[in-house]
Amino acid sequence: MGNKLKAAAWGTRLALKINKPMIVFWLLLSVLLAVLPAVILFFYRSILGQISVFISAGTGSFNAVIPSILIMGAILTVSGISARLNDDFLYMVMFDAYYLGLEETMMDSAQRIPLSELSKKKTADEYFAVISRCGSLTDLTSSGCVLISKLVGIVSFLAVALSISAFIFCITLAYVVLSIALNLFNSGKNQVVWSVIREHLHHADYFEKLPQNGDTAKEIRIYEAAEGIKKQWNKAYAKVEEMEMRKNKGRARLNTVLETGFYIFMGIILLYCISAAGAGRMGPDTILMIISLCAGTAAAVSGISRSWHQLDYGLYGLDIQRRFFSNTPKVDPEEDGKKTDEPGNGDIIFELKNVSFAYNDEAPVLDNLSLRIRKGETLALVGINGAGKTTLIKILLGLLKPDSGEVLFMGKPYDAYKHGLINRRAGAFFQDFYLFHFTVQENVGIGNVGQVENEQMVLEAMDKGGALPLLRKLPGGLTTMVNRNVEKAGVVFSGGEGQRIAVSRTHMSDKEILIFDEPSSMLDPIAEMEQFSQIRNTAGGRTVILVSHRISFARLADRIVVLSGGGIAEQGVHDELINRNGLYAQFFHEQAQWYKTDSSGDQP
Numbered sequence: 281m282g283n284k285l286k287a288a289a290w291g292t293r294l295a296l297k298i299n300k301p302m303i304v305f306w307l308l309l310s311v312l313l314a315v316l317p318a319v320i321l322f323f324y325r326s327i328l329g330q331i332s333v334f335i336s337a338g339t340g341s342f343n344a345v346i347p348s349i350l351i352m353g354a355i356l357t358v359s360g361i362s363a364r365l366n367d368d369f370l371y372m373v374m375f376d377a378y379y380l381g382l383e384e385t386m387m388d389s390a391q392r393i394p395l396s397e398l399s400k401k402k403t404a405d406e407y408f409a410v411i412s413r414c415g416s417l418t419d420l421t422s423s424g425c426v427l428i429s430k431l432v433g434i435v436s437f438l439a440v441a442l443s444i445s446a447f448i449f450c451i452t453l454a455y456v457v458l459s460i461a462l463n464l465f466n467s468g469k470n471q472v473v474w475s476v477i478r479e480h481l482h483h484a485d486y487f488e489k490l491p492q493n494g495d496t497a498k499e500i501r502i503y504e505a506a507e508g509i510k511k512q513w514n515k516a517y518a519k520v521e522e523m524e525m526r527k528n529k530g531r532a533r534l535n536t537v538l539e540t541g542f543y544i545f546m547g548i549i550l551l552y553c554i555s556a557a558g559a560g561r562m563g564p565d566t567i568l569m570i571i572s573l574c575a576g577t578a579a580a581v582s583g584i585s586r587s588w589h590q591l592d593y594g595l596y597g598l599d600i601q602r603r604f605f606s607n608t609p610k611v612d613p614e615e616d617g618k619k620t621d622e623p624g625n626g627d628i629i630f631e632l633k634n635v636s637f638a639y640n641d642e643a644p645v646l647d648n649l650s651l652r653i654r655k656g657e658t659l660a661l662v663g664i665n666g667a668g669k670t671t672l673i674k675i676l677l678g679l680l681k682p683d684s685g686e687v688l689f690m691g692k693p694y695d696a697y698k699h700g701l702i703n704r705r706a707g708a709f710f711q712d713f714y715l716f717h718f719t720v721q722e723n724v725g726i727g728n729v730g731q732v733e734n735e736q737m738v739l740e741a742m743d744k745g746g747a748l749p750l751l752r753k754l755p756g757g758l759t760t761m762v763n764r765n766v767e768k769a770g771v772v773f774s775g776g777e778g779q780r781i782a783v784s785r786t787h788m789s790d791k792e793i794l795i796f797d798e799p800s801s802m803l804d805p806i807a808e809m810e811q812f813s814q815i816r817n818t819a820g821g822r823t824v825i826l827v828s829h830r831i832s833f834a835r836l837a838d839r840i841v842v843l844s845g846g847g848i849a850e851q852g853v854h855d856e857l858i859n860r861n862g863l864y865a866q867f868f869h870e871q872a873q874w875y876k877t878d879s880s881g882d883q884p
């Protein structure tokens with residue numbers, strides 16, 4: 281319950297931040313409409329008196345009671361409208377205001393999740409739950425308004441009941457309390473069911489999507505794995521259906537109990553009215569009033585079940601979102617404003633002091649590693665697969681935080697600078713690059729967002745990244761959409777072509793630090809050599825960090841650092857390392873010997 285309350289407070293604050301007038305207006309209106317029937321009932325008892333005199337005496341003009349009948353009709357109409365307004369209508373109104381608002385907030389907050397967190401399965405699962413619950417705020421605001429107005433309405437009906445008799449008040453109160461208690465009990469049970477459904481749905485979704493994705497479908501067809509995938513999906517989905525069924529049965533049972541409760545309540549009230557009328561203690565006016573009261577109370581109570589269910593569902597989602605986002609580091613704009621954007625002085629641009637890092641709880645990828653990178657230096661990082669080269673780069677770019685040790689940029693830790701300073705100063709290409717569903721120009725231009733429209737600059741970057749020749753075969757030139765899955769007219773690039781576009785993106789920026797992680801792994805030999813020389817030409821005066829398995833590329837660097845076993849195995853220039861005859865020399869000789877095969881194809 282504590283978490284639900286926190287979720288309600290968090291959600292309310294968020295809703296007020298996204299659109300305050302909306303929630304205030306509809307809350308006031310729905311409360312007004314909810315109390316109106318009881319207020320009218322209370323003050324227009326005399327109308328009922330007139331009608332009852334007409335009915336019991338059978339005398340007088342019918343025309344005289346027409347206004348009273350119309351007012352009674354109005355009371356019932358207002359009750360009906362307020363009951364309708366409380367459900368689907370309010371949901372629709374709130375959906376417009378809060379669904380996109382919550383999505384936007386989540387997109388902003390997701391930017392602050394460290395990549396090391398995002399790569400954890402637990403985080404990925406939680407994030408799935410978070411984004412699949414964008415309707416939570418709509419649920420909270422609409423059902424919150426409904427419930428508040430219904431509770432106010434019930435209280436006003438109870439006041440009318442009290443004005444009639446203590447017995448009517450007590451029996452109405454008992455009916456209301458029992459109905460609400462049953463709803464609470466049922467929603468408590470549902471909560472457990474939802475969490476199980478969510479888990480199995482996630483599992484089922486994964487298998488369901490595999491045959492739809494080009495890459496995974498290819499594997500499934502090659503290895504004829506479709507049946508196996510279907511079985512896994514069936515297994516996961518059977519559990520979802522079982523739990524859904526359990527939930528629906530629970531709700532059906534609750535509705536039956538609530539309806540039975542209402543008939544018992546009405547039965548007791550009617551018996552009381554009959555006996556009171558028989559004893560001459562109650563006139564038709566009071567009986568009519570009591571019947572209107574019962575109908576109004578029952579309408580308010582019956583809606584509570586659905587609204588409570590919706591509110592609970594919304595709070596469940598908001599709690600997941602609240603916990604997820606409160607655990608992610610946030611940038612406080614005020615604190616950030618006090619920090620500097622000015623790097624310190626000195627020759628050392630990056631310094632890693634005894635840095636250790638592990639993904640999840642696995643063995644450390646980097647273990648007590650220390651490294652200094654000079655300003656203007658071209659540094660090559662070499663090492664076997666999994667040695668930690670990409671991880672080291674991500675740490676340098678502040679995308680991952682070390683578990684221990686220190687990372688300094690121009691003599692100061694990242695925390696000393698304004699948020700994102702390193703991203704404003706360093707451009708990077710990663711081997712697992714991603715091409716967005718944008719145009720070619722935007723895909724390259726995004727490397728320097730302010731210059732996306734600068735066609736000349738984009739063309740120059742494409743020239744440096746070796747992507748200019750691709751333009752000739754693109755039907756729409758720079759405006760061609762990338763990726764056919766999203767846009768019919770989109771282009772699908774080959775691995776090497778995509779890599780050239782992504783490398784061009786890095787060349788867009790005029791940043792003082794450039795980082796390339798395997799920029800030529802998919803290129804043909806000619807394109808690879810062009811890529812090398814372009815990077816070399818661009819380097820002039822900048823700090824460049826290169827990750828490459830191609831020794832021919834690495835040897836051009838001012839310094840080569842060989843990573844192994846979580847640390848630096850050796851470092852120096854090409855000739856030094858060859859003379860040393862260590863790991864680097866081994867890499868070099870292994871690669872070199874493939875170029876020395878004799879004409880028969882045999883190795884020497």
Ligand SMILES: Nc1ncnc2c1ncn2[C@@H]1O[C@H](COP(=O)(O)OP(=O)(O)OP(=O)(O)O)[C@@H](O)[C@H]1O
Nearest residue numbers: 399639640645663664665666667668669670671672
């Ligand atoms: N997101 C992740 N979650 C868990 N483990 C990871 C993740 N990314 C990398 N690793 C692990 O960390 C280790 C180092 O990976 P990294 O990508 O830094 O190596 P690398 O030297 O760049 O390798 P390669 O030469 O293959 O590109 C690997 O063993 C890898 O399995």
